[in-house]
Amino acid sequence: MEKSELRVRVPAGTTLLEAARAEGYPIGTDCGGFGKCRRCRSLLLAPGRRGEAAPAPPSWLDPPTPAEQRQLSQEERDAGWRLACQVRVKGGLTAFVPFPEDRPARKSIDTQLPVRIKPWAERSTIWLRGKGEKEEGVLVERTLSALRRRRPGLRIDESLALRLPSPRQGAEGRDVPLTVTITNGCVVDLECEKSERKAYGAVIDIGTTNLCGYLIDMATGALAAESARPNTQREWGADLMTRVLAASPAERGGKDALARLSRAVRRDVDEVLTDLLRRVRAKRRHLIALIFVGNSVMHHLFLGLPVESFGFAPYAPLRKEGVAFRPAEKGIRLPPSSRAHFFPLLAGFVGADAVGVALALNLDRTKGDRAILALDLGTNVEILLGIPGESLWCASTPAGPAFEAGEIRCGMTSGPGAVCEVDVRDGEITLRTIEDAPPRGICGTGLIDAAAGLLECGVIDPTGRMRGAEELPAGTPEDIRRRIFETGGSRKFMLWGDASPLSANGVYLDQWDVRKLQAAKAAVRAGVGLLLAEAGLGWGDVGDVCLAGAFGTSLRPEKILRIGLIPEKPPEHIRSVGNAAASGARLALLSRTELKRAGEIQERVQYVELAGRPEFEKAFIEAIPFPA
Amino acid sequence: MPRDQELAQGIIRGDRESVVRLTREELDAGREAVGILNEGLIPGMDVLGERFARGEAFIPELMAAAKAMNAAMEILRPLLEASGVESLGKVVMGTVKGDMHDIGKNLVCMMLRGAGFEVIDLGVNAGAERFIQAIEESGARLLGMSALLTTTMSRMGGIIEEIRKSRAGAGVRIAVGGAPLDLAYANKIGADGYAKDATVAVECFKGLVAALRTP
Numbered sequence: 075m076e077k078s079e080l081r082v083r084v085p086a087g088t089t090l091l092e093a094a095r096a097e098g099y100p101i102g103t104d105c106g107g108f109g110k111c112r113r114c115r116s117l118l119l120a121p122g123r124r125g126e127a128a129p130a131p132p133s134w135l136d137p138p139t140p141a142e143q144r145q146l147s148q149e150e151r152d153a154g155w156r157l158a159c160q161v162r163v164k165g166g167l168t169a170f171v172p173f174p175e176d177r178p179a180r181k182s183i184d185t186q187l188p189v190r191i192k193p194w195a196e197r198s199t200i201w202l203r204g205k206g207e208k209e210e211g212v213l214v215e216r217t218l219s220a221l222r223r224r225r226p227g228l229r230i231d232e233s234l235a236l237r238l239p240s241p242r243q244g245a246e247g248r249d250v251p252l253t254v255t256i257t258n259g260c261v262v263d264l265e266c267e268k269s270e271r272k273a274y275g276a277v278i279d280i281g282t283t284n285l286c287g288y289l290i291d292m293a294t295g296a297l298a299a300e301s302a303r304p305n306t307q308r309e310w311g312a313d314l315m316t317r318v319l320a321a322s323p324a325e326r327g328g329k330d331a332l333a334r335l336s337r338a339v340r341r342d343v344d345e346v347l348t349d350l351l352r353r354v355r356a357k358r359r360h361l362i363a364l365i366f367v368g369n370s371v372m373h374h375l376f377l378g379l380p381v382e383s384f385g386f387a388p389y390a391p392l393r394k395e396g397v398a399f400r401p402a403e404k405g406i407r408l409p410p411s412s413r414a415h416f417f418p419l420l421a422g423f424v425g426a427d428a429v430g431v432a433l434a435l436n437l438d439r440t441k442g443d444r445a446i447l448a449l450d451l452g453t454n455v456e457i458l459l460g461i462p463g464e465s466l467w468c469a470s471t472p473a474g475p476a477f478e479a480g481e482i483r484c485g486m487t488s489g490p491g492a493v494c495e496v497d498v499r500d501g502e503i504t505l506r507t508i509e510d511a512p513p514r515g516i517c518g519t520g521l522i523d524a525a526a527g528l529l530e531c532g533v534i535d536p537t538g539r540m541r542g543a544e545e546l547p548a549g550t551p552e553d554i555r556r557r558i559f560e561t562g563g564s565r566k567f568m569l570w571g572d573a574s575p576l577s578a579n580g581v582y583l584d585q586w587d588v589r590k591l592q593a594a595k596a597a598v599r600a601g602v603g604l605l606l607a608e609a610g611l612g613w614g615d616v617g618d619v620c621l622a623g624a625f626g627t628s629l630r631p632e633k634i635l636r637i638g639l640i641p642e643k644p645p646e647h648i649r650s651v652g653n654a655a656a657s658g659a660r661l662a663l664l665s666r667t668e669l670k671r672a673g674e675i676q677e678r679v680q681y682v683e684l685a686g687r688p689e690f691e692k693a694f695i696e697a698i699p700f701p702a
Numbered sequence: 703m704p705r706d707q708e709l710a711q712g713i714i715r716g717d718r719e720s721v722v723r724l725t726r727e728e729l730d731a732g733r734e735a736v737g738i739l740n741e742g743l744i745p746g747m748d749v750l751g752e753r754f755a756r757g758e759a760f761i762p763e764l765m766a767a768a769k770a771m772n773a774a775m776e777i778l779r780p781l782l783e784a785s786g787v788e789s790l791g792k793v794v795m796g797t798v799k800g801d802m803h804d805i806g807k808n809l810v811c812m813m814l815r816g817a818g819f820e821v822i823d824l825g826v827n828a829g830a831e832r833f834i835q836a837i838e839e840s841g842a843r844l845l846g847m848s849a850l851l852t853t854t855m856s857r858m859g860g861i862i863e864e865i866r867k868s869r870a871g872a873g874v875r876i877a878v879g880g881a882p883l884d885l886a887y888a889n890k891i892g893a894d895g896y897a898k899d900a901t902v903a904v905e906c907f908k909g910l911v912a913a914l915r916t917p
Contacts, residue, residue, distance in 0.1 A: 140886055315852040385853030386800025387827055472803070539758050564757050585757035592760065685802035686826050694805060698762050
């Protein structure tokens with residue numbers, strides 16, 4: 075891997091990808107390591123050889139597999155490039171890996187959303203006058219009856235008796251502190267000390283690719299820590315459907331298929347929580363409440379529910395209602411007093427995250443005279459429409475992985491060095507990368523920007539075709555012209571670096587990347603059009619458009635409009651809302667009214683199924699060209 | 703011949719009106735239907751297919767060209783049949799059970815019709831019974847199947863097996879396609895052909911026709 079040397083001993087026959095993964099230096103993939111993408115491409119050299127010197131592949135190397143022949147051009151293979159998921163290691167070798175797995179992109183939670191704090195879980199210290207009790211437990215008994223007097227109807231958790239602490243003896247006449255945790259009107263924990271510690275809640279967003287965790291101060295609602303990690307389930311495959319297959323006993327999974335995938339994601343959740351608590355040096359006991367969001371399949375896999383039904387039409391979840399549970403019962407290392415809710419689901423491909431988005435944006439209570447449209451851009455784009463008069467609609471549309479730069483020639487996730495902004499002005503191209511690191515690849519926002527910029531300077535025509543250098547108008551600057559080249563049967567535009575795809579340092583846009591973006595945006599555009607029609611609205615009835623998704627940086631409204639992701643709209647009406655699902659979950663963590671509202675959203679939402687509709691195809695094809 | 707180039711250009715541009723007009727004019731001028739097809743229309747489709755393979759043309763262009771082609775075929779078909787030129791064959795097409803995605807499959811249907819196949823389109827969510835019934839009713843010896851999800855793809859093998867076991871399905875040539883598939887998978891599930899996109903699908907079915915004719 076670049077700049078880092080790694081010596082690994084592995085059993086012969088292990089793939090390079092598995093070897094690197096096992097050693098904790100995972101190589102990036104889009105497909106999960108099944109020869110379906112080219113992100114794990116690596117330059118193989120005989121041991122000891124390094125750098126750009128003439129590569130000499132090791133002699134034991136098997137010839138390229140059919141997958142490698144598909145994913146890598148002849149020139150690339152001749153130069154020594156291979157796919158790490160295909161190469162079986164049988165001897166010493168040095169590999170240059172341009173795309174190690176990126177650490178998950180930071181997804182920002184909005185902690186400024188107003189909420190009246192009325193938590194369903196709280197932890198507070200009360201003081202009792204000590205009477206110098208001799209018997210253990212009496213103090214606790216007195217605490218409970220004092221609490222009952224103050225709050226009639228308060229219940230005591232049955233298992234609490236087993237966990238009651240031995241109180242430190244209170245000296246006669248002196249006040250003794252006791253810290254009580256009350257969750258959903260029930261005393262779940264009691265500590266015989268004054269707690270200097272804050273009580274925390276956590277929002278956990280389980281994504282197909284990454285998990286994000288946010289630790290929230292339950293008293294103030296402030297963000298105390300955040301953490302993210304890749305979803306271990308990616309080893310079973312990158313896309314949702316390969317997970318569904320892997321967790322289906324009747325398919326390739328085998329008897330404990332579901333349990334294996336459940337365990338993997340629960341361990342990930344546990345690690346995220348451990349990291350969050352470590353950052354603020356809090357104990358597990360101080361994490362009293364959790365809200366989980368995620369897509370429907372992640373919801374089922376985490377809770378241990380069968381997922382077969384997602385694989386086949388009508389792609390319905392087994393359970394849609396919100397679930398209350400003890401994390402301890404799901405293998406999470408938290409005390410039984412910690413309680414959690416998983417948000418309800420709206421449909422097979424409109425999950426608990428959509429409920430979070432609706433809460434965060436108040437879509438169920440849209441005010442004014444115009445509707446609010448929210449798009450959560452991923453492989454499946456969730457479309458939410460809040461209409462004044464408390465009506466809420468949703469749909470999902472299949473966009474493919476383009477918005478996350480999946481299956482894009484130089485695509486990468488939003489890690490350091492990902493091109494995230496592209497501007498073309500007066501024939502000059504300026505790039506911005508994440509953390510201003512040297513460009514390594516292009517992420518979703520960069521892809522949208524690059525397409526918008528190349529449309530603007532005429533390199534891409536409105537049908538989406540890349541023009542050859544000789545076709546460009548006479549006034550086109552030489553710097554634009556010389557960036558166009560052709561290899562492997564398709565035209566390319568160099569954004570950065572040498573005009574050679576063999577170079578590990580070049581970042582370019584391929585004609586096929588543009589096509590994938592067109593298909594993705596056409597799916598969104600068609601989905602939005604159909605949902606609006608179903609709700610009896612036109613584009614003029616839509617006010618604000620909110621964009622959520624796993625982007626490292628904010629999408630810029632003028633770029634969105636340039637590629638025609640949505641119809642014309644004043645740019646000031648388009649805004650990026652970060653991880654709106656988590657922002658909404660935070661509200662429900664801090665307020666039982668908001669938690670109840672999550673359930674109401676699920677009961678009230680009107681879901682529109684777009685799959686298999688003839689109008690969808692027509693709208694999709696019409697939406698493929700870019701605005702002229 | 704410049705008229706053939708005009709026809710080909712009409713197809714490439716997806717200009718249905720001019721393709722229909724030119725086809726009529728050529729017929730009126732005494733040209734044979736088979737000449738118009740083989741020297742004007744099909745070369746146009748070939749050029750577009752090549753552009754599609756490089757990403758230079760995309761779904762809307764291909765759709766428009768296929769529509770123009772079909773419009774011309776409406777005029778030419780009766781004449782071709784009358785002069786003893788046989789249809790390339792009947793193809794039963796469908797997206798497999800559990801899968802509701804059909805844009806790619808519809809594109810394949812359009813292209814096949816344009817190329818002179820007769821297509822029986824079962825739409826989406828088609829199980830083995832529906833495929834078998836369609837073969838029985840139509841006498842088709844060619845069958846195309848698509849899946850867009852990894853999950854529904856995993857059931858394709860079973861459906862193929864069932865079709866092959868049925869009386870009507872024995873000896874039917876089956877081609878498969880769809881985003882999650884590749885040639886290796888197609889071979890594994892016992893398909894006779896695999897096409898990665900709509901233009902390749904036409905070549906694939908032409909190959910299967912040849913295979914049917916030389917037992």
